[in-house]
Amino acid sequence: MSVIQVKIERDNCEMSFFEVAYSTDMTVLNIIEEIYRHHDPAIAYRFSCRTGLCATCMMMINGKPGLSCMARAKPGEEGYLTLAPLPKGHTIRDLVKEV
Amino acid sequence: MDIINTDVLIIGSGAAGLSASVYAARSGQKVLVIDKGAVGKSGSTVGAVQIASLGEWSLNGDSEETYLKDIEESGRGLSDPELAKILAGEISERINELIAWGLKLDVDEKKEVAVFSTAGHSISRSVSARKGKTGLGILQTLLKKARSLKDNLKTWSDVITLELLTSSERVTGALVFDLTENKLSIIHAKTVILATGGMGQLYPVTSNPVQATGDGFSLGLGAGAALKDMEQVQFYPVSLKAPQSVAGFCISFYHYSRLYNKDGHRFMADYEPWTLENTTRDKLSLAMASEVGQGRGTENGAVFMDVTHTTSRVKSDFPHEYEMCMDRGVDLTTDRAEVGPAAHFIMGGVQIDGNGASSVPGLYVTGETAGGLHGGNRLGNNALSECLVFGARAGQAAANESAERENRFSTSLNGYVSEWLQKLTGDSPVRGKNGVSPYDIKRKIQSVMDEGAGVVRSDKGLHQAREKLEKVDVLLKEAKAPSLKPYSREVIDFIESRHMVRTAKAIVEAAMHRTESRGAHYNEDYPGLETKPYHTSVTYLDDRFVCQRQPFKGDR
Numbered sequence: 038m039s040v041i042q043v044k045i046e047r048d049n050c051e052m053s054f055f056e057v058a059y060s061t062d063m064t065v066l067n068i069i070e071e072i073y074r075h076h077d078p079a080i081a082y083r084f085s086c087r088t089g090l091c092a093t094c095m096m097m098i099n100g101k102p103g104l105s106c107m108a109r110a111k112p113g114e115e116g117y118l119t120l121a122p123l124p125k126g127h128t129i130r131d132l133v134k135e136v
Numbered sequence: 137m138d139i140i141n142t143d144v145l146i147i148g149s150g151a152a153g154l155s156a157s158v159y160a161a162r163s164g165q166k167v168l169v170i171d172k173g174a175v176g177k178s179g180s181t182v183g184a185v186q187i188a189s190l191g192e193w194s195l196n197g198d199s200e201e202t203y204l205k206d207i208e209e210s211g212r213g214l215s216d217p218e219l220a221k222i223l224a225g226e227i228s229e230r231i232n233e234l235i236a237w238g239l240k241l242d243v244d245e246k247k248e249v250a251v252f253s254t255a256g257h258s259i260s261r262s263v264s265a266r267k268g269k270t271g272l273g274i275l276q277t278l279l280k281k282a283r284s285l286k287d288n289l290k291t292w293s294d295v296i297t298l299e300l301l302t303s304s305e306r307v308t309g310a311l312v313f314d315l316t317e318n319k320l321s322i323i324h325a326k327t328v329i330l331a332t333g334g335m336g337q338l339y340p341v342t343s344n345p346v347q348a349t350g351d352g353f354s355l356g357l358g359a360g361a362a363l364k365d366m367e368q369v370q371f372y373p374v375s376l377k378a379p380q381s382v383a384g385f386c387i388s389f390y391h392y393s394r395l396y397n398k399d400g401h402r403f404m405a406d407y408e409p410w411t412l413e414n415t416t417r418d419k420l421s422l423a424m425a426s427e428v429g430q431g432r433g434t435e436n437g438a439v440f441m442d443v444t445h446t447t448s449r450v451k452s453d454f455p456h457e458y459e460m461c462m463d464r465g466v467d468l469t470t471d472r473a474e475v476g477p478a479a480h481f482i483m484g485g486v487q488i489d490g491n492g493a494s495s496v497p498g499l500y501v502t503g504e505t506a507g508g509l510h511g512g513n514r515l516g517n518n519a520l521s522e523c524l525v526f527g528a529r530a531g532q533a534a535a536n537e538s539a540e541r542e543n544r545f546s547t548s549l550n551g552y553v554s555e556w557l558q559k560l561t562g563d564s565p566v567r568g569k570n571g572v573s574p575y576d577i578k579r580k581i582q583s584v585m586d587e588g589a590g591v592v593r594s595d596k597g598l599h600q601a602r603e604k605l606e607k608v609d610v611l612l613k614e615a616k617a618p619s620l621k622p623y624s625r626e627v628i629d630f631i632e633s634r635h636m637v638r639t640a641k642a643i644v645e646a647a648m649h650r651t652e653s654r655g656a657h658y659n660e661d662y663p664g665l666e667t668k669p670y671h672t673s674v675t676y677l678d679d680r681f682v683c684q685r686q687p688f689k690g691d692r
Contacts, residue, residue: 062379062380062381062464062465063380063381064381066381067380067381073575073625073626074575078573078575078618078619078624078625078626079619079621079624079625079626080624080625081621081622081623081624081625082625083173083174083623084346085173085174085177085178085179085182085345085346085347086182086183086345087345087346087382087384088183088382088385088460089460090182090183090269090271090272090456091174091177091178091182091345092177093173093174093177093178107463129294129316129622129623130621130622130623130624131623133623135316136174136175136177136293136294
């Protein structure tokens with residue numbers, strides 16, 4: 038298993054950096070769960086069905102909106118997988134928007 | 137601490153909770169619907185593919201009687217005849233109502249409502265909406281209707297229920313934790329409806345959403361309600377085992393498929409020579425688990441599913457599932473997929489009457505959280521039907537009862553509140569950084585249930601599961617205090633793990649009291665059926681579980 042460099046835009050535009058164990062079949066949601074389990078238990082993210090239907094896990098993935106349960110994790114610019122909350126609406130914390 | 141007053145409190149916002157909310161609000165009562173996730177997007181309804189129905193589209197030969205007979209046969213003697221009769225009698229009305237509210241059923245090439253066959257139903261009677269995203273279609277229709285009733289109907293997302301409040305043996309509201317603000321709140325209500333869905337997350341591989349942690353069963357137990365036939369956990373036989381990112385994803389077209397073990401043998405010929413793969417879920421799960429258990433599975437503990445002989449039918453009838461497999465690298469036109477049983481549905485649940493009333497005054501239960509309709513095996517596509525019919529009934533009945541009650545009870549809250557504050561924020565000598573994380577406790581519960589209370593059970597396995605769950609209780613007391621930043625995943629896991637362990641114990645207790653193999657419960661020490669059917673009933677009193685056998689309705 039290799040690693041992927043992950044950059045998460047969090048509260049007040051603060052950035053967090055993680056180096057996460059990675060295999061190519063992992064989705065973005067799998068990566069965030071790795072971060073929760075092994076790096077940061079306080080990370081806030083939202084998901085439900087894991088099959089691309091409920092759309093509650095949507096976030097900015099390498100600069101574009103996408104479903105974290107469906108998108109394969111891939112490094113984008115500068116070699117980072119970059120994650121951020123959707124730009125519109127109130128962000129509760131980290132990657133979670135108010136619904 | 138905030139105190140909120142309402143007439144009807146509904147916990148859960150899937151098809152059951154939202155149906156209930158619409159009915160309760162229409163009768164003029166003030167209704168509050170809460171969900172620990174996003175309202176209308178956080179339960180099993182989202183993933184439902186089709187719904188079993190009766191209507192003007194029904195095929196010749198279908199009728200209430202035929203539908204009722206199918207439910208009763210499938211229920212292995214445990215299905216409550218009163219509930220089954222209500223379902224068959226009212227489903228047509230409920231679906232027509234949804235159509236009137238804007239739901240469009242999918243049509244075939246002749247522009248007529250498409251009617252699909254489903255394993256276990258004696259005649260084709262399943263319909264769909266939004267090209268197989270039926271659950272989503274129904275949720276959107278119900279949410280639209282709910283919004284039109286907004287003077288009476290409020291929704292509140294991201295608030296998780298810790299306990300139901302009781303006073304003089306009546307349910308009077310709930311103690312909840314607002315995940316976005318990180319604070320406790322009290323909701324006082326004249327009646328409460330539990331519609332929190334199922335408990336698939338008690339097992340390591342499940343088709344259920346992450347929220348399906350059995351909260352409603354645990355809350356019901358805490359309030360004194362009786363749980364019926366909790367050992368009846370349905371494993372969806374054909375779900376993907378690999379790749380990991382989509383493990384638990386259900387294959388709805390298994391009746392079109394051929395299943396092979398690792399030696400290339402189509403093993404269903406040995407178990408169900410007449411129906412082969414087109415059989416009920418309990419039989420299929422047991423056959424698949426037995427093949428794997430006897431060493432004829434793949435490295436991933438799976439068997440192979442082949443649909444290469446009928447891919448065009450799969451593509452046309454189940455496009456979302458086909459695409460999902462393709463997207464994750466499983467090309468069904470050429471490849472076999474690795475599949476196995478995944479925890480899918482619990483037929484057992486809080487015991488209700490025909491209006492969803494539990495044994496505790498003021499407490500109604502509907503949808504998957506209620507028990508009894510499906511008996512020992514739920515027929516495919518009957519989950520949504522149950523939510524619509526019994527959601528509406530529970531909503532109406534709870535509203536009627538609320539209308540008759542002048543005042544809400546106020547409950548003495550000090551005990552509840554201080555206990556939870558201590559749990560969430562308190563430090564004891566054993567707690568702190570060295571305690572087990574809430575996530576690891578959840579994983580522990582899943583592995584205990586998988587080993588001891590899965591598809592194939594045994595007396596020894598169930599006893600071990602009971603002992604191990606006692607140890608999990610100790611872990612919970614010593615658990616690492618969760619991060620209390622807003623919406624931290626750890627707070628959610630911390631609270632959910634408490635509901636999970638209480639629900640898991642109820643399942644294990646019920647399973648130990650069913651000394652036969654019936655429906656979804658298979659105990660290899662008692663492979664046969666006892667002559668007279670009985671129900672198991674679990675209650676929770678003074679921190680202890682009490683399990684009894686109950687005679688079948690009508691028996692003495």
